[in-house]
Amino acid sequence: MKCGFVSLVGRPNVGKSSLLNTILGMKLAITSDVSGTTRNVIQGIYNDEESQIIFVDTPGIHKPSNKLGNLMNKKAYNNTEGVDVILFLVDISKGFGKGDQFILDKIKDKDIPIFLLLNKIDLVKDKTKLLEEIAKIKELHDFKEIIPISAKKNDNIELLLECLKKELAESERIFSEEDLTNVTTRFIMAEFVREKVLELTHDEIPHTVTCYVENYEENEKVVHIQVLIVVDRDNIKKIIIGKQGSMLKEIGTRARKDMEAFLGKKVFLETYVKALKNWRDEEKYFLELGLKEDDE
Ligand SMILES: Nc1nc2c(ncn2[C@@H]2O[C@H](COP(=O)(O)OP(=O)(O)OP(=O)(O)O)[C@@H](O)[C@H]2O)c(=O)[nH]1
Ligand SMILES: [Mg+2]
The missing domain is CATH 3.30.300.20 (K homology (KH) domain)
Structure with a gap:
């Protein structure tokens, strides 16, 4: 049995909570097209016959303008500690921007494998441009995996789960199969x-x-x-x-x-x-x- 903790990080609105819901096959975390939807750290526990993966959804990391924003960023960073894999999500329909680079700089020296997930590929019409963009981003860090996905259209989610299982250690289930989340x-x-x-x-x-x-x-x-x-x-x-x-x-x-x-x-x-x-x-x-x- 492969088990472990995986955190989802990225700028606001890149689709972290949407991905959590798609993986779990149910609506657990709320999503919206307004930035800063998620305020709390929400764990969603994925189970299948051969694995248990605890996904940790976090608030989008942004330039804080108040105390709440500061706390939300802190929560997100805290939850990149001690996990087995970091899923770093980028909205590839918008490209890789300064805000993404800022987050990458904060997480890249942690000695935790990082998967770069290029989300919202359903919105990218120009595939040549996509390949060019991937070639550029590849140079920024030695990502363990780079996977284009669509959280909304369920594209490449199976592949993502397969890649994750390869990174996780053998262990017994950490939570019972009935447990779904840490929140009430x-x-x-x-x-x-x-x-x-x-x-x-x-x-x-x-x-x-x-x-x-x-x-x-x-x-x-x-x-x-x-x-x-x-x-x-x-x-x-x-x-x-x-x-x-x-x-x-x-x-x-x-x-x-x-x-x-x-x-x-x-x-x-x-x-x-x-x-x-x-x-x-x-x-x-x-x-x-x-x-x-x-x-x-
Ligand atoms: N077209 C498209 N839209 C997506 C995809 N994934 C997420 N979205 C949309 O992007 C918006 C933001 O999604 P969320 O899941 O709330 O993003 P988040 O990263 O959790 O945002 P914060 O909680 O603010 O950090 C929503 O309107 C989603 O429907 C995708 O793969 N394709
Ligand atoms: Mg969210």
């Missing part, structure tokens, strides 16, 4: 709501929305879930609620579908929004995001 179901439910907020409001609202499950009651057939959406300004609250509550209703409808797919049960979801001034400055904000404990 409540956390995942709150994330589903946050994803819909990002999806539906786009650039109208900043990334400072936080969602909590305030109440979670489950019986054999149904789950009742109450989610609080916290923002720091009244005008953002208004946007999220929408005309006569229409936006909030749509957020709820979409999130409920994901919840039902995940839980395999009928879900009654209630969502409401609160604006709390200075929310982002509060200690509690960082604590609740789970970003504090091992960052000291």
Whole structure:
């Protein structure tokens, strides 16, 4: 049995969480076309007959503009320590940029094999240009593997898993086969709501929305879930609620579908929004995001 830890790192929006979901064959981590979607480190445990691979999804590494950004970068770097392989993702439809180089410089001397994953190849029409780009990137580091993939279209994911297994050591399973992740179901439910907020409001609202499950009651057939959406300004609250509550209703409808797919049960979801001034400055904000404990 081949087992080990593999972390996913890269700039925001390159497709780390999408890749995690594709590998697991289910939606565990939320994704969006807005940068900075992932805030927490999320482990997803992949099992097959011959392996167990613990994939560690991390926040995109970026130029931080506030305390939250700093903490997110730190989380991402911390999770490149002690792993067996680093998957370094690049959005190849955009090419290899300064931000990618910055991350490579931080991880390349760690004595951990790095796989360079050129994601979003489905968007690359000019294959000659792609080959030229690969030739250039090859010179930057002695990557263990360079694999063009599409997390969205499931291209080369089998190949990636085969290559990973070659790098991992023989051992017993580390977690039981029923274990799926390190995060709680409540956390995942709150994330589903946050994803819909990002999806539906786009650039109208900043990334400072936080969602909590305030109440979670489950019986054999149904789950009742109450989610609080916290923002720091009244005008953002208004946007999220929408005309006569229409936006909030749509957020709820979409999130409920994901919840039902995940839980395999009928879900009654209630969502409401609160604006709390200075929310982002509060200690509690960082604590609740789970970003504090091992960052000291
Ligand atoms: N066309 C295409 N789009 C992709 C692919 N992989 C991811 N995306 C899209 O890219 C966007 C960002 O994906 P995420 O998985 O959220 O990216 P991330 O790297 O986790 O981003 P952060 O959490 O912000 O660091 C989403 O809109 C995805 O649907 C791909 O292979 N092809
Ligand atoms: Mg992500």
